[in-house]
Amino acid sequence: MxxxxxxxxxxxxxxxxxxxxxxxxxxxxxxxxxxxxxxxxxxxxxxxxxxxxxxxxxxxxxxxxxxxxxxxxxxxxxxxxxxxxxxxxxxxxxxxxxxxxxxxxxxxxxxxxxxxxxxxxxxxxxxxxxxxxxxxxxxxxxxxxxxxxAAALGAGTDWKTSIQELAASRQLGSIHYAVEGSGPDHARTFRAVLEIGGTAHGKGTGHSKKEAEQEAAADAWRVLSGAARAVAADDSADTAASI
The missing domain is CATH 1.10.1520.10 (Ribonuclease III domain)
Known part of the structure; x- marks a missing residue:
């Protein structure tokens, strides 16, 4: 070993x-x-x-x-x-x-x-x-x-489906995965970039195209969900300040 x-x-x-x-x-x-x-x-x-x-x-x-x-x-x-x-x-x-x-x-x-x-x-x-x-x-x-x-657990059952639903709910535009492979055939590494509405939102790597795309979808989901939580927190703070 x-x-x-x-x-x-x-x-x-x-x-x-x-x-x-x-x-x-x-x-x-x-x-x-x-x-x-x-x-x-x-x-x-x-x-x-x-x-x-x-x-x-x-x-x-x-x-x-x-x-x-x-x-x-x-x-x-x-x-x-x-x-x-x-x-x-x-x-x-x-x-x-x-x-x-x-x-x-x-x-x-x-x-x-x-x-x-x-x-x-x-x-x-x-x-x-x-x-x-x-x-x-x-x-x-x-x-x-x-x-x-808890949130990631629900999305994690299928990151690609979850990010598609999230993008659709916010009307962010169409989804496209740009995937490139490198290395010898017996040890290929794939890198994926997830674009939503023409803007890159997530990146991922893996030993297959599917794995790289799932990682990119997970990355984008976390970024967009984090942004949503930040906006919600700001809105809550503004509301509290106005009361």
Whole structure:
């Protein structure tokens, strides 16, 4: 491995026995190239259930008046491949994953699907090596910050749709994504600029055009939503001053 697994466990804040940890980090591409050894897919299956329950429990308890539909949207946003991959990247999980040569050549350690699946496997491994409460606490440490941003959670289910709805509601004009790719075919990086009404409002990068466009849409949504909150705050202040 490129990095010590002790450092990984330190970042996660949990203890996982060596054998279970290695299994959690074993992608199927590596397993197939090494005699068909076990993969992390069973742990991923287990971790997915623990993740879903833990997030559902937190949302239910912390939002007693929120209807089922809104709870479902928020859960979908924080357990999505995109959200989990983002957490995985922030922890540097990619450097620890056992990948086959093909995935290494195509920058598999940066692929959203592989990172998200590995995060779920690590949650499952935490449960196997400890107990359900330890695994739940890990989920809350990882997901907790996302649960606090209620507005972004709703939009985060699909940033491109959310920014389109926001732009339409304000009559800002048509939306256009300008996307450029760079780098070799096996490790392409895409950069997207989101223009609304001919004006650039957001930028994003990713390992696919879709990922770059989603990042640009998220960037634009945050900027425009932040501007809206600032205007609302100014209006409130003006109203209070006039009273």
């Amino acid at each position: 490129m990095s010590s697994t002790e450092e990984l466990l330190k970042r996660l804040g949990v203890s996982i026995d060596a054998g279970t940890l290695r299994l959690a980090l074993t992608h199927r591409s590596y397993a197939y190239e090494n005699g068909g050894i076990p993969t992390n897919e069973r742990l991923e299956f287990l971790g997915d259930s623990i993740l879903g329950f833990s997030v559902t429990d937190a949302l239910y308890r912390d939002n007693p008046t929120l209807p089922e539909g809104d709870l479902a949207k928020r859960r979908s946003a924080v357990v999505s491949t995109r959200a989990l991959a983002g957490i995985g990247r922030s922890l540097g999980i990619g450097d620890y994953i056992y990948l086959g040569q093909g995935e290494k050549l195509t920058e598999g350690k940066n692929k959203a699907s592989i990172l998200a699946d590995t995060m779920e496997a690590l949650i499952g491994a935490t449960y196997v090596s400890n107990d359900i409460e330890t695994a739940r606490q890990l989920v809350m440490r990882l997901i907790g910050p996302l649960l606090k941003d």
